[in-house]
Amino acid sequence: MNKPSALFTVYTAQEAAEKWGLAEVTVRQWIYRGKFRADEARKSAGTWLVTHDGMVRVAGKLKTEEEMNMYLSDDPVVDKYLRLALKNPDAPFIYGDVKVYNMKRFYDFVAEHAKNVVFEEVLKEAINSEGCYEMPSWMTRSGKPECIYFDQEDEIDNETYDVTTIIKFR
Template identity: 35%
Template sequence: MSGISIITIENRRLYPVKAYDTEENNEITPIIDIDSIYDLLNRREKIFFISNQYDQYGRELDNFYGYIGSEDIKALFYVNDEELDRNLSAIMTLSEAAKKWGFSDGSTIRKAIERGKFERHEIKQAGDIWITTYDAMERVFGKIKNEENELIIYDDFESNLYRLFLKDVQRDYLREKVRERNLKENEILYNNIREVLISALVAIRKGNKVIIKNKRSNKTKQVINTERELFVFIELFSRRNLMTELRNNQLLEDFKKI
């Protein structure tokens, strides 16, 4: 099932977007397709939108209710639920993709689009803005430049996160002796996880990227360029049910001390 999504100038992601004409004969009329939204934006300064709202890393924000004008919109496009479920941050504008792949700007990617290097399903045009994904960028441009110098973390790291999550949840239901052993095992797991993430923080502070890859396919799932992006990546563990909220807060507090 597909719906309408918006990337704003501030890089907020709105999805699924519901647009309304609030000025025609004092009635509130829903607008159900992108062409009609563009047509109304050409006739009106702003139109009313209601939507779920996320930041550029996929972190959920307060729901959006309000007016948006064409000058507030970076991209307006159709997206299906499967794409959003995989990873909100996997959808990038060309300028964002250029930074991840080490290009000076999006012109190299635009030229590749003009030459037909991308498949139709790999790119979308939203007004004057093009959007793409990690899979598409890797197929067309290959590995990130100088990838051998970057820190690569494989997603099987998440299995340790999930093991810790399950053991933390079970802890209060265990017998005392078993609970003591469980606590020791949990701390070992936690320290292993923390060491991996500390190595990511050190790499970023040295000016390197952190690349999250699928263990089986070796495909890039995410690229983390800054400390802020790393902190958001960690903050989302509890929301993805990879870590309890209590443990996630502990990890974030530990990182603030580094």
């Protein structure tokens, strides 16, 4: 396998930020604070340039597109159970007093339409919707609202009278 040309292993601060899913200001702050070595960053005609190796050293390995656009949860326990629900699509995902069915369908919808989101936060918004979750235009890749429909009903436990909301994404 050929090693990439040195020309293609150097990025502007903006390009590096986009590739790593960061804000450009973050990359520039790292440069100003001396996080890059002298051979990893320099200014050329008013534009900051950084090497791929420097970005890997400072920011970590390059994330896949899916990792950049969405992660499941800030809470490691919720993250673990969301991953299990996605691996076992026939099992419901229980979130507080809500049982969510077809979680994989909702995940695929969010992965296809959303940009840079925490999946759990989008799920919370959907749970608080009725019959349709409309993803706002500022959150979508298309810049237009996107909608996913679901059935919702309440289930009452006859012994404890606890109410569980059942959501089934279509």
